Amino acid sequence: MTTLASPPRLIGSDVEVPCVDGVDRRYVNLDYAASTPVLAAVWEAVEAFVPWYSSVHRGTGAKSRISTEAYEQARTTIANFVGARTGTTVIVRNTTEAINVLAHALPPCTRVLSTPAEHHANMLPWRRHDLRVLPLPTSQDHLLATTLKALQERRTDILAVTGASNVTGEVWPLQELATLAHQHGAQLFVDAAQLAPHRAIDMDALGIDHLALSGHKLYAPFGAGALVSRSPLTGDPLIKGGGAVKLVTDDDVIWADGPERFEAGSPNVIGAVALAAACEALDMEQAEARELALAARLHAGLEAIDGITTYQMWPTHHDRVGVATFNLAGYDHHVLAQRLSDEFAIGVRHGCFCAHPLLTHLLGVSDAEARRLYAELQAGRDPELPGAVRASLGIGTTAQEVDTLLASLMALQTR
Ligand SMILES: Cc1ncc(COP(=O)(O)O)c(C=O)c1O
Structure with a gap:
């Protein structure tokens, strides 16, 4: 079996953040798609x-x-x-x-x-x-x-x-x-x-x-x-x-x-x-090899959790980078992202990811609902927009971090 060299060092990868229970936990960065940490x-x-x-x-x-x-x-x-x-x-x-x-x-x-x-x-x-x-x-x-x-x-x-x-x-x-x-x-x-x-x-x-x-x-x-x-x-x-x-x-x-x-x-x-x-x-061949296994772990883990809906344009297409977008039944996307942060120190992104037409389609937003939101925004009001939560991986991600996300979602799902 070939072993991969350790990934290059990232600044701030060992930072702890306070959670609502008063415990400091190591920050789990699953938001690389928005912005990445600094390479040493x-x-x-x-x-x-x-x-x-x-x-x-x-x-x-x-x-x-x-x-x-x-x-x-x-x-x-x-x-x-x-x-x-x-x-x-x-x-x-x-x-x-x-x-x-x-x-x-x-x-x-x-x-x-x-x-x-x-x-x-x-x-x-x-x-x-x-x-x-x-x-x-x-x-x-x-x-x-x-x-x-x-x-x-x-x-x-x-x-x-x-x-x-x-x-x-x-x-x-x-x-x-x-x-x-x-x-x-x-x-x-x-x-x-x-x-x-x-x-x-x-x-x-x-x-x-x-x-x-x-x-x-x-x-x-x-x-x-x-x-x-x-x-x-x-x-x-x-x-x-x-x-x-x-x-x-x-x-x-x-x-x-x-x-x-x-x-x-x-x-x-x-x-x-x-x-x-x-x-x-950056060694992109190595980054890809490392990420493929983690992405597969994330995608398979999400599919296995009751109540999780994942979103894909091409369901049978397996060539994907480490990005997964999902919702959990019973939670608004912003509440879910907030609780992952507050209770488990996990950083993800939620919302429409600056891709409104795609999200509208993936979430199955009806034409009537889309028209209602449009009219409300045109009228200067601030309606709650539909959305989802996105977890994204990068060169510093570990299998343990992916598992922390999956375990946290399971804990939230059973509450
Ligand atoms: C696919 C894609 N294109 C363009 C952008 C815009 O990048 P930036 O905000 O760095 O201009 C983003 C940012 O998330 C993106 O994900």
């Missing part, structure tokens, strides 16, 4: 860099030169991490900003094809274009068939999909989607916010043209994310200002050619250094 290697890289911190692209002093080199090196390291050997890497705040930057750079009325299963970050920015949304995919085959049909029916410029669902954890068939897109003259954009922290990605091999990720979901929460494109990026920058130009006249501007075009304002060099350090420290 990232913290060390930031500490080592801080004495050298200075402006980027704006000074001739030694520290400015060192900071600029570190920032430019970070682009290369991030691009290598996702297997983009050529192209442009724009350093942004997070996945949301990356997608907005790309959507803004594309010409007006770009023909975009996407799905209702996306996070709002991969949905709302595309609405400024000529967006067509596929039916909710009921299986991987259904996704591929409806995508093919849509590509045949209408010329498409960009197919924009998630790499892994932030609600159900299902991993999307990216290589097949890239092939379909390319055969029909379209490019593939992948929202990798939830894929990059769980799987090795090779953009060149998979045929992904553009990809977005967040440092705070990759063990480097210092305010940087990235938009990686395998081709030069041109077009209108979302954020306009200093650093993004070659020349400004009284009434005109010549934008820079490289990634700086999309990075107006002083760059976040510490965020970039941190994200690059995470990309260097």
Whole structure:
């Protein structure tokens, strides 16, 4: 039997928090999909860099030169991490900003094809274009068939999909989607916010043209994310200002050619250094191997508890990252999440996970109920929205932590 090396050290993994019974318990972090803790290697890289911190692209002093080199090196390291050997890497705040930057750079009325299963970050920015949304995919085959049909029916410029669902954890068939897109003259954009922290990605091999990720979901929460494109990026920058130009006249501007075009304002060099350090420290093959067993334990354990309903788009699809969304009979989602925290020191997320169309479908919210909620919100009231609880795993998760969640749910279920 092969044994896996221990996972890299995370800051704060031994912290205890007080529970309602007055006992301090070790915090059980099952909320990696929202934001991850800091890798010790990232913290060390930031500490080592801080004495050298200075402006980027704006000074001739030694520290400015060192900071600029570190920032430019970070682009290369991030691009290598996702297997983009050529192209442009724009350093942004997070996945949301990356997608907005790309959507803004594309010409007006770009023909975009996407799905209702996306996070709002991969949905709302595309609405400024000529967006067509596929039916909710009921299986991987259904996704591929409806995508093919849509590509045949209408010329498409960009197919924009998630790499892994932030609600159900299902991993999307990216290589097949890239092939379909390319055969029909379209490019593939992948929202990798939830894929990059769980799987090795090779953009060149998979045929992904553009990809977005967040440092705070990759063990480097210092305010940087990235938009990686395998081709030069041109077009209108979302954020306009200093650093993004070659020349400004009284009434005109010549934008820079490289990634700086999309990075107006002083760059976040510490965020970039941190994200690059995470990309260097993470061994994604090992992370995946470790997580597969834990995810299987979590999914099987949840199915075995009476009263638990789990949610999946593609019930027979087994390629999932360590994300599970569920409800427990007799508990509102927010009450369940609160009690897991108060009584068992377990951190999970609850709500709609910024994926309202998908959640509405998975929870079976009727049209009448959806209309009622819409009307209440339009009227300025604050109705209780339906939702669920999400447990998500990462490189620091242990089997014992998964078992603590399962045992806690069983304890709550019997009360
Ligand atoms: C699939 C997916 N896409 C995009 C985002 C947005 O990421 P960020 O908040 O880092 O911009 C998230 C965040 O949870 C996500 O899960």
